[in-house]
Amino acid sequence: MSWRGQIIFADNLDVLRSIEGGSIDLIYIDPPFNTGGKQWRRRLRAESDPNGDRVGFAGRRYRTTVLGSLAYEDAFDNYLAFLQPRLEEAHRILAPHGSLYLHIDYREAHYVKIMLDRIFGRTAFINEIIWAYDYGGRSRRRWPAKHDTIFFYAKDPERYFFDADAVERIPYMAPTLVGPRKASRGKLPTDVWWHTIVPTNSHEKTGYPTQKPLGILRRIIQASSRPGDLVLDFFAGSGTTGIAAWELGRRFILVDNNPNALAIMAQRFAHIPDVEWINFDPSPYRPPHATPVRRHPLRSWSE
Numbered sequence: 001m002s003w004r005g006q007i008i009f010a011d012n013l014d015v016l017r018s019i020e021g022g023s024i025d026l027i028y029i030d031p032p033f034n035t036g037g038k039q040w041r042r043r044l045r046a047e048s049d050p051n052g053d054r055v056g057f058a059g060r061r062y063r064t065t066v067l068g069s070l071a072y073e074d075a076f077d078n079y080l081a082f083l084q085p086r087l088e089e090a091h092r093i094l095a096p097h098g099s100l101y102l103h104i105d106y107r108e109a110h111y112v113k114i115m116l117d118r119i120f121g122r123t124a125f126i127n128e129i130i131w132a133y134d135y136g137g138r139s140r141r142r143w144p145a146k147h148d149t150i151f152f153y154a155k156d157p158e159r160y161f162f163d164a165d166a167v168e169r170i171p172y173m174a175p176t177l178v179g180p181r182k183a184s185r186g187k188l189p190t191d192v193w194w195h196t197i198v199p200t201n202s203h204e205k206t207g208y209p210t211q212k213p214l215g216i217l218r219r220i221i222q223a224s225s226r227p228g229d230l231v232l233d234f235f236a237g238s239g240t241t242g243i244a245a246w247e248l249g250r251r252f253i254l255v256d257n258n259p260n261a262l263a264i265m266a267q268r269f270a271h272i273p274d275v276e277w278i279n280f281d282p283s284p285y286r287p288p289h290a291t292p293v294r295r296h297p298l299r300s301w302s303e
């Protein structure tokens with residue numbers, strides 16, 4: 001394998017079906033949330049057609065027909081039907097020691113957990129991680145919702161890899177109560193992770209609307225993979241998982257079907273060597289005199 005990373009422009013289901021079973025060490029995904037947005041309101045049927053209007057993975061062409069638009073409830077059924085085959089493939093391609101982290105909005109989390117329990121088995125459920133942040137307006141009609149959920153499942157609960165010692169420790173809330181030695185070492189994070197969203201004016205910000213913080217991905221990758229392992233994100237967006245994996249010495253595969261995501265990744269990965277681009281030419285999007293990708297400071301946790 002000559003590449004450190006692969007970035008693929010395609011529908012992720014086509015790519016997943018082409019990946020060898022048991023070959024991936026860690027999967028992180030952050031699927032689009034089903035908040036009733038317009039992408040879930042249009043129903044499309046895609047049929048294989050050599051003269052079709054869409055090109056899929058490996059150059060296959062498809063003809064799409066708009067079947068109509070849907071109310072929110074229908075769109076929700078559609079959302080689970082969309083996720084299910086992708087999660088089944090994720091389970092198939094994970095190595096016996098592999099793990100899946102699925103990042104999801106609190107409005108969908110319980111439905112998706114039931115689906116994951118069915119696909120992975122209830123005993124394979126390891127953690128529900130709450131990513132808590134504090135940003136934006138505060139409703140006065142209810143408790144302001146300021147968290148996302150990340151489900152952590154193991155392919156095999158008896159064999160999954162997890163290295164707590166590799167995780168960056170965090171400061172104690174009351175360091176004077178634990179003594180100077182413990183206080184200077186910090187403590188292990190729990191399943192509640194306080195972390196800022198990507199700050200608007202930070203060098204980390206790419207402009208991709210749903211970009212997740214590198215600090216979240218670093219923690220997942222540090223704990224649930226080893227250097228040299230292969231990390232997959234098949235809803236890659238701006239490529240945060242790939243950047244964190246590369247910084248931590250892991251290999252990565254990123255997949256997205258939105259050309260805007262690929263254009264952002266072309267800029268973000270401009271100076272990362274040994275990246276193979278599939279179905280997409282990054283060169284028009286690359287800055288002519290780009291400075292090397294900066295390593296981001298590791299201390300971004302606040303608790």
Ligand SMILES: C[S@@+](CC[C@H](N)C(=O)[O-])C[C@H]1O[C@@H](n2cnc3c(N)ncnc32)[C@H](O)[C@@H]1O
Nearest residue numbers: 011012030210211212235237238240256257258
């Ligand atoms: C919430 S965003 C991911 C953001 C990412 N975690 C980041 O930090 O930038 C979800 C992504 O999934 C992509 N996506 C949606 N459906 C897809 C599909 N069928 N195949 C591949 N990518 C898809 C969207 O284009 C979008 O970029």
